[in-house]
Amino acid sequence: MRLSQILYPNEILSPGMRGDFHVGMPCRDSRNVKPGDVFFCIDGATEGGLSYMREAEHAGAHAIVLEKGDMARTRGMSIPVIEVENVRESYALAWSRALGMPQKSLRLFAVTGTNGKTSVSYFLSELFRMAGYRTGLIGTVEYSDGAHSTASDYTTPPPEELYPLLLEMKEAGTNLVVMEASSHAISQARLFGLTFETGIFTNLSRDHLDYHKTWEAYRDAKAGLFRNSRNSLLNLDDDAAQYMGFAANADVYYYSGSNPNAEFFMSAIRCTASGSHYLLHTYEGECIPVEAPLIGSFNVYNSAAAIAAARLAGLPAQMLSQAAKKLTAPPGRLEKLATCTDFSVFIDYAHTPDALEKALLALRPIAKKLTVLFGAGGERDRGKRPEMGRIAEENADFVIVTSDNPRSEAPEAIISDITDGMKKENHICITDRKEAIEYAVTHAAAGEVILLAGKGHENYICDKAGKHHFSEREIVYQILKG
Template sequence: MKALKDILYKVKLNAVIGDTSLQVNTLAFDSRKISDGDVFIAIRGSVVDGHDYISKAIDNGAKAIVCEQTPADPKPDITYIEVENAHAALAIMASNYYNSPSKNLKLIGITGTNGKTTVSTLLYKLFKAAGYKVGLLSTVKVLVDNEEYSATHTTPDPLSINKYLALMNESGVEFCFMEVSSHGIHQKRTEGLHFTGGIFTNLSHDHLDYHKTFEEYRNVKKEFFDGLGKDAFALTNKDDKNGMFMLQNTKAKHYTYALKSFADYQGQILENSLEGLLLKINEQEVWAKLIGSFNAYNLLAIYGAADLLGLEKLEILQLLSNLKSVSGRFQYLVSDQKITAIVDYAHTPDALKNVLQTINDIRTKNETLITIVGCGGDRDKMKRPVMGNIAAKLSDKVIFTSDNPRTEDPDSIIQDIEKGVEPQDYKKTISITDRKQAIKTACQMAEKNDIVLIAGKGHETYQEIQGVKSDFNDFEIVKEELIKMNK
């Protein structure tokens, strides 16, 4: 039990009705999870408004209500706390409830359109290899040192974040690497957290179904850096046109990385092949098992962060050379027939372009590049024709297929993608709605030395159709199809 007034420390209050010295049990923003003595935080969501469930929360035992609008008929034995922003209040209260766990470790936030998962996961692996106890909050998984938990969002809700950080405190974790999404920033999920540093990877077209304009999307990302303290560092990709914009108002110390510009962490690609990258970082050469220029940027961000966190430069280079790609990020296999299959999470125009350009840079052009790509349903429709255009322009053959259609008609999504294909590329493309059949067809089309790229789902192990999730793993399916071809 904790005193409500202690949990409300630093929350911006508009009005208070009742006793804030009462002892409360736990916090919840779902009325169904409320039990006797709890605090209910009424959150306004895009679909559901928590204010509509205040009575239900009280019926379930809530003793205090945090809301943006106090009910017209407040109950006499209930404490009501009216706040400016319930999302921010929830995050600050969650941190207070778990005794500000982020202050007891070095928490690094990674944000940007692409590269968040790779940078955060590989930083986790690098610091583990260096002998530290480390935490990870990513799209793919949550790790409390060696203990793994499943991830449901890129940036979890504030109660989950602080619960995991508190577990990290208990486990003696010293460093934690956390993906910070634009949704998470906008919904104040990281409010109340103490970050030791922030990393900006890049910014391109994504999530415009949520943010409406690219400018809004960019400005939300910037809010994360605006909130960093003067004792933190801000490490940005100087080659990205929005990289320096992220640093404009931050109190944190500024650092940069780049391949094309002068930067604190200067990189140069010396070799680029399917075996990996030979990279020069600040005049020191390192061989890495990752592939492509986009991974060169990721490696620079990792090197810079590790240096700023106090690791020795030579040790960092040695550790970089042992890192392997993250599941679903340019994950590839070569069949007995010498067909190369690549699975990548590329689900934005920029990510798809990066992967295709990487493949085109390292291929001989004597082989055929077959790309399988789709777009998710109930998400940004504007990127669909753009991705269709990129896939057709940079591939020899393209199969448009279903991704996670969710509640949308998959054929309608494919038609949106097809609108971006230019007339000269029509003959390159076919459409197969069933994703498994699309993968099977691509394998049958491929001949010796050909390359099959399966883009969009990457690490995901499911496909969501009309609200139902079914087992589906691109990498396992393509591996199975190529094995069948051996027989």
């Protein structure tokens, strides 16, 4: 492969840099550089990519690619240094081109929003598969080519993982790919160069301000998806919907449970302990009866988004009505554990104020007593901690505040931030999450519902000692086993 195959001449800003030569693969981690690779100077969470140029050179890189304005720091390099307008965008394009642009053979769908990305992605992929399409899935829980799956490391993987996944899917005969699009991924240009048949917006609430710094920057990152979507399907009942619509470059469709003028309108909504029931009216005059075994009003919106996207993709209304009866929630999304007890235990990934509130409201009608156990992640947005404490005490009968991936922070300090937002006396603090779960389970009464919030599908915990195994399912079953 030659340099001109992954970096086109018109993308190179370096004066006099017009030569062409053999290169290996694009690389952004100097520890992984192989002889011949092209090293892209991309900043990490704590250090700039320029700091590792000489390591990459020593490892045998054939060229260095950096952003416009950084050339002054490259004096003394013995290999070509290439200046580009945006190094992250160039890196994504380089991976796409190096692997033959596999996305060109796939129909791509993406879901963004603070909450609901995983559920909508799962539901949409299930609908496509029930319609006979081999469908890939890329998201928080797993990466799947439609036949085989592996646990995921990212909600939206970086280009060096994303494009090999897309290539594997293409070679496996996958027809469609549904992926989650995180705000980090969009702002870091991981999806640059991809065009989505449909981009879906679920909702926007406080999250990731530790990274984006401001609400506006977070909102703008989400909106970036719709600049590269042929269809934008947006939740009209969210305050940010119109902003997303203005960002869209092509056709815009709205779905709503309150506005009958939306292209997809939900009516006769009824949520029970066994599922959700509603009618989905389409802009084409169809009425799709939906009976889905999914609890919670938020799953009305999640399933409606998936069904609407599937309808836009050409799936028949009657088929979708039948398929909705077979939809299943993703692992760790309001998942009821098989405890065989007179009380119930649910696990959910809710780790934002909005998601926690929605999970509690979904369980409230089926609980004689509602207990929630939760914490907040370390090294993340501190501002949401007291808000989550307030929401927990207002919507649950009893609250257990505990640890949740404290990372390098002291768990007790995080718990203190949470309880700063709590005014009632209906809570206790147990720092050790395993001990907290044991307390909740051993003190449960008949008819009680326990929500273990924050971990969901995760089978690990991150603390000062690093990342190690921690499965809430296993812990609950061990406690019940005695």
